[in-house]
Amino acid sequence: MADSRTPPEVDRVAASRRAVAARRERAALKKDVAMRVITPQELLRRALDDPASAAGAMRVTEFLTSIPAIGAGKRDRILDDLGISPVKRLGGLGSRQRSALRRFLDERWPELEPRGGRSRLVVLAGPTAVGKGTVAAHIKAHHPEIHLSVSATTRAPRPGEVDGEHYYFVDDAEFDRLIAAGELLEHATVHNASRYGTPRAPIERVLAEGRTALLEIDLQGARQVRAADPSATLVFLLPPSWDELVHRLVGRGTEGAEERARRLRTAKAELAAQGEFDYRVVNDDVARAADEIARLAR
Numbered sequence: 001m002a003d004s005r006t007p008p009e010v011d012r013v014a015a016s017r018r019a020v021a022a023r024r025e026r027a028a029l030k031k032d033v034a035m036r037v038i039t040p041q042e043l044l045r046r047a048l049d050d051p052a053s054a055a056g057a058m059r060v061t062e063f064l065t066s067i068p069a070i071g072a073g074k075r076d077r078i079l080d081d082l083g084i085s086p087v088k089r090l091g092g093l094g095s096r097q098r099s100a101l102r103r104f105l106d107e108r109w110p111e112l113e114p115r116g117g118r119s120r121l122v123v124l125a126g127p128t129a130v131g132k133g134t135v136a137a138h139i140k141a142h143h144p145e146i147h148l149s150v151s152a153t154t155r156a157p158r159p160g161e162v163d164g165e166h167y168y169f170v171d172d173a174e175f176d177r178l179i180a181a182g183e184l185l186e187h188a189t190v191h192n193a194s195r196y197g198t199p200r201a202p203i204e205r206v207l208a209e210g211r212t213a214l215l216e217i218d219l220q221g222a223r224q225v226r227a228a229d230p231s232a233t234l235v236f237l238l239p240p241s242w243d244e245l246v247h248r249l250v251g252r253g254t255e256g257a258e259e260r261a262r263r264l265r266t267a268k269a270e271l272a273a274q275g276e277f278d279y280r281v282v283n284d285d286v287a288r289a290a291d292e293i294a295r296l297a298r
C-alpha cells in the first residue's frame with residue numbers, strides 16, 4: 001500500500017524511532033555501569049573515542065548517577081567541583097573537563113595495574129555463560145604451552161562431555177574422599193548446586209616444570225587460590241554487556257529457567273567482585289580474548 005504520509009511526517013517518524021533507539025542504548029550502557037559489567041572509565045573511553053555513539057550522547061548527569069553510590073546530590077557537587085555544566089554530554093566535553101573527569105574516576109575507581117612477580121598459576125573466573133569454557137578451550141587448542149586444569153565435579157555430564165577431558169565426573173563419596181586426602185587445591189559448591197574442585201597433583205607438576213597452569217573456576221575457588229598463593233594471577237572474564245550475558249546463557253540452552261535464574265543471581269555477586277582480580281578481559285571475541293589471556297599468562 002502507498003505511504004500516505006508527507007515527507008516531513010516520514011522524517012519525523014524516522015527521527016522519533018532513532019531517538020527511542022538511542023535512549024534504549026543509553027539505558028543499556030547505564031545498566032552495564034550500574035551492574036559493574038563495564039567500568040565508568042571504559043564508558044568514558046567509548047564516549048571520547050566516538051562522540052556520535054550512544055556513550056558520547058550520554059549526559060554527564062546520567063553518566064555519574066549510573067555509578068553505584070552516586071546519587072543526585074553527590075552528582076551535583078561533583079559537577080560543581082569539576083567545573084562541568086550539567087547539560088553537557090560526554091562526547092561534548094572539552095579537553096580540560098575530560099582530564100578532570102578522568103582524574104576523578106581514577107581516584108574513585110582505580111583501575112588495577114598488573115602486579116609484578118606474579119606466579120604461573122593463572123585463574124580464569126567470571127559470571128556464568130560469559131564464555132570461560134569456550135575461551136579456555138580456545139587457549140587449549142592454540143596455546144599448547146599452557147596446561148588447562150581438568151576439574152572434578154559431582155554434576156552429571158552434559159551431552160558430549162567426556163570423563164577425564166572436560167571434567168572428572170565423580171559421586172559425592174569420591175568428592176569427599178578427594179577433600180579428606182588433600183588431593184584438591186581448592187573446591188566449592190557452585191550456584192548452590194554441584195561441587196567442583198581442582199586436582200592438586202597435576203598443577204604442582206606443571207608449575208615445578210616451570211610451565212603455566214590455567215584454572216577455569218568460580219569466584220570462591222579463585223579466592224581460595226589467592227589465599228593459598230598470593231602471587232597467583234587472577235583474570236576476570238567480562239561480557240560485553242549484561243544483556244549479552246543473558247543472551248549467551250539462554251542461547252546455550254543447557255539449563256532450564258530455574259537454573260538460569262539461579263546462575264544469574266550468582267553472576268551479579270561475581271560481577272561485583274571483579275575488583276579483586278589482577279586483570280579484566282572482555283570476551284567480545286573468543287580468539288581475541290583467548291590471545292589476551294595467553295599473553296597475560298606467559
Ligand SMILES: Nc1ncnc2c1ncn2[C@@H]1O[C@H](COP(=O)(O)OP(=O)(O)OP(=O)(O)O)[C@@H](O)[C@H]1O
Pocket residue numbers: 126127128129130131132133134135248249251252283284285286
Ligand atoms: N565471544 C563470544 N561471542 C558470542 N558467543 C560466545 C562467545 N563466547 C562464548 N559464547 C557462547 O556463550 C555460551 C556460553 O559459553 P560457555 O559455556 O563457554 O560459558 P561459561 O562461562 O563457561 O559458562 P558456565 O560458567 O555457566 O559454565 C556458549 O553458547 C558459547 O558458544
Ligand SMILES: Nc1nc2c(ncn2[C@@H]2O[C@H](COP(=O)(O)O)[C@@H](O)[C@H]2O)c(=O)[nH]1
Pocket residue numbers: 125126127128132151152155186187188190196197198216217218219220221222
Ligand atoms: N571452584 C571451582 N569452580 C569450578 C571448577 N570447575 C568448574 N568450576 C566452575 O563451575 C561453574 C559451573 O560450571 P559448569 O561446567 O557446570 O557450567 C563455572 O563457573 C566453572 O568456572 C573447579 O574446579 N573449582
